[in-house]
Amino acid sequence: MSAVAETEAASPDALRNGSARPFSAFERLVAWRYLRPRRKEAAVSIVTMISLVGVTLGVAALIIVMAVMNGFRAELLDRILGLNGHLVISAIERPLDDYDAVSERIAAVPGVKLVTPIVEGQALATGNVGAGSGVLVRGVRGEDFVKLESISGNIQEGSLESYLTGDGVAIGSRMAVDLGLIVGDRIKVISPEGDVTPFGTTPRVKSYPVRAIFEMGMSEYDRSIIFMPLEEAQLYFNQEGIAQVIEVFVEDPDAVDSYRPEVEKAAGRPIYISDWRQRNQAFFSALIIERNAMFLILSIVVLVASLNIVASLIMMVKEKARGVAILRTMGATQASVMRIFIMAGIGVGFVGTVAGFLLGLLVCLNIRSIQRLMNWMAGADVWDPTIRFLSEIPAKMNPYETVAVVILSLSLSFLAAIVPAWRAAKLDPVEALRYE
Incomplete structure (x- = not known):
């Protein structure tokens, strides 16, 4: 069934009911059908898949790197505090x-x-x-x-x-x-x-x-x-x-x-007391700065992936211009059209975010097995303990940071969908159907 036929299959009652409340069943149906790959719209499907893969890899990379940074800090803290006292008492007088x-x-x-x-x-x-x-x-x-x-x-x-x-x-x-x-x-x-x-x-x-x-x-x-x-x-x-x-x-x-x-x-x-934070302040401050810098850098990767969503939705709006015009002539409001394309963008971001979360979780849970596999493939130790202090790659997922990554990805996907959705809503049905 073509895009026009699918659009025409929607009844006026469904259009009116869909306009009355946000993200109705009709709007979800149209958004899903717009995302389904079609032979005549191969370019749109390819860009959509690139956007999906980009969000997946960006979210996974962010989760993995943050987990490794947290694990690195926790392991170093455990080693340092396991050997050195939390409070150190020195003599006075x-x-x-x-x-x-x-x-x-x-x-x-x-x-x-x-x-x-x-x-x-x-x-x-x-x-x-x-x-x-x-x-x-x-x-x-x-x-x-x-x-x-x-x-x-x-x-x-x-x-x-x-x-x-x-x-x-x-x-x-x-x-x-x-x-x-x-x-x-x-x-x-x-x-x-x-x-x-x-x-x-x-x-x-x-x-x-x-x-x-x-x-x-x-x-x-x-x-x-x-x-x-x-x-x-x-x-x-x-x-x-x-x-x-x-x-x-x-x-x-x-x-x-x-x-x-x-x-x-x-x-x-008389004594003088110092604690572990004072004795290792520069070291752990550097770790915190590095972790924040990595979060910012990898957030840009997720942002770039979200920009691909903008490109795919703009192409989708262009390809679906006739269908959008028919929806408008059948009674769909601008708000309803805008919600359809916002859902399409959020759908790509949601699927990519979930896939990235699962990929990041899988890697973090098997980080040491992956390290051994990489050592075997490289024929050498890819994690040199003389440089990185620890003998194995640590990974410790922080639930709050993981939730923050998921919220960041979904928020960027939503923001990326607003401009193309707004352009689709502003489409003039008369201009779109003039030469049909």
């Missing part, structure tokens, strides 16, 4: 020589999960192969090391029990590879802050057996951190009986400000 008593008092504060005295310092580490590499040596108590689940729960070689004997160290998996070490080998640690002699300060050199090898999944930590017992670290860095800082882990890291007064009161001595 005198060293933390009473760290055990202070730790016990702070541990009794409601909401505090773990209190860890720390001694740490920079050093140079060498192993069986390759040159030495700079490392951060962290001394922690054995019972605290067990509670650091991001480390103790990810031991790849050796065992937690072997480390807790107190005569060895735990190193990251990438450090073990770089230095050619396995469990049982000895790692040499060189510190510039050694013994003072009449000839000056000599570097302190000491070797320790490797008792455990862990893998956090964050390349920077897996490559640069050595854990050793607190007492041994105090001896190595000439800090006998002293802790440099006390790290406090709380139940709600986002509400660290609420813990400050109680922690200061429990410390019972």
Whole structure:
């Protein structure tokens, strides 16, 4: 059936009833038939399909990228906060020589999960192969090391029990590879802050057996951190009986400000407190800026896809000019014609948005399988953890952001349909049928 015949099939009563209320059954029927592909209107159908595919890919890309950015931030936050305290207490006036008593008092504060005295310092580490590499040596108590689940729960070689004997160290998996070490080998640690002699300060050199090898999944930590017992670290860095800082882990890291007064009161001595937001402010601010920039850039992709809807509807108005004129002569109002073409544009946008959402959801749920497939096809690791910190591509969909993407796509599709629909409504039936 031709477009004219379909138009003529509509009764005057249907036209009048369709004019009385928005998006009536008659208007939906005509809009659907205008969208159906026809041989004589191949160009319109092709442009419509391009618009549909463009909206689909734009929405999917926006959902996937935002999910990866959110996953990247969440994974980094989890890794950083899993190793570093949410609150860091430093000494004022005198060293933390009473760290055990202070730790016990702070541990009794409601909401505090773990209190860890720390001694740490920079050093140079060498192993069986390759040159030495700079490392951060962290001394922690054995019972605290067990509670650091991001480390103790990810031991790849050796065992937690072997480390807790107190005569060895735990190193990251990438450090073990770089230095050619396995469990049982000895790692040499060189510190510039050694013994003072009449000839000056000599570097302190000491070797320790490797008792455990862990893998956090964050390349920077897996490559640069050595854990050793607190007492041994105090001896190595000439800090006998002293802790440099006390790290406090709380139940709600986002509400660290609420813990400050109680922690200061429990410390019972002059202290300075900093939190994880202050220590990583530049890093996480950069992530937020990058995420917002990616949202803006990919929103432009969806906008461009919506402009294709404008092109397809303008071509549709031109092709359907005779049918629109007949509708007008049969009693359809300008508002009814405008709603028909708005529904046609929204229909393309709606189908593209739903398809893009499903495609984005599918990719996000299978992101790691896709990563392994890409690694297999490329014959190399396409996600270099030494550059991107994490060993796998993370993806975490935020429901609010996903809904915002869907609303954005549908809104742009609606706005894109207004101008062509307005032109169709303003079409003069006399001019359209003059030469028929």
